[in-house]
Amino acid sequence: MSCRGTQRRLEVDHERPASADLEHLSRCPECAAHRGLLRELYAEARASVSEPPTPALLSQVEGQARTALRRAHAPSPLRREILLPLGIALFALPIALAQGWLWLSGLFLLGEAWLPAPFLTGISVFYVATVGLSLGALYASLPFAVAYANRIQPETS
């Protein structure tokens, strides 16, 4: 019987060793000391009872949690919730610009022969200004629409 084998079996169950191990323990002081060490370790592990947290520690942890929650809910104008819809909506901008350019090109192509140039330029400037104002107002209203949708979300769900 080897010491290594006996000590491994003792680590699995040091309280009720097999008869062969008991016989080895009676002769081998090293393995007997190993069993003694295991008894001490298990006794210490059983005796160590976790202490409840102190009120000071509890208030410290609560303060940290409150700070973290406040930071998570702090309103920020550049939040992902607003930037993502705005970025997606910007994909429509080239389409709107191309449509405006096509419309003005058509106007000049058809009207050049009958209408004076200052009149065509005035109509073009008016068209570009009104479309620009409309698109600007639309994109400016998007963050407010997203914020409003997020505000009423908890009430509807």
Ligand SMILES: [Zn+2]
């Ligand atoms: Zn031994």
